[in-house]
Amino acid sequence: MPAPSQPVDNARLAHALARVGLGMNIALHGLFRLPQLTAFAVGMRDSFDKSPLPPSWVYAVSLAIPVAEAVVGLLLLVGVEVRRVLVAGTLLMMLLIGGACSAQNWNAASIQMTYLGFYVVLLATVQYDHLSVDAWRRARGAE
Secondary structure, X not given: OOOOOHHHHHHHHHHHHHHHHHHHHHHHHHHHHHHHHHHHHHHHHHHOOOXXXXXXXXXXXXXXXXXXXXXXXXXXXXXXXXXXXXXXHXXXXXXXXXXXXXXXXXXXXXXXXXXHHHHXXXXXXXXXXXXXXXXXXXXXXXX
């Protein structure tokens, strides 16, 4: 017979696994782009030739994207400031979706919508954050 807390335990585990998986994905996006940051930014600028956005803006934002991905991803991975980082990740995805749509890159926008979905589901279930640095800090504060 399952323990009465099993649904909560399952929700906590599911939240942690989804958070860690998303954090790993986003962190690695950023971390692998950092060593080739200039090439990434040039490639992004060039891929926005159909976009009405100024190439200098695309280039500048493209320099910041891998840094933001690395920071958001690493913080999610370990579970620091989970709610705030999920909001930041959601805003980052909204920025990327706006850029993809301005370049009429509907495939990229669709993929980014999937990431956006992960962020908002994790945000909507943040009360299940249990296996994280934040949870460890909360538990230490309750002692």
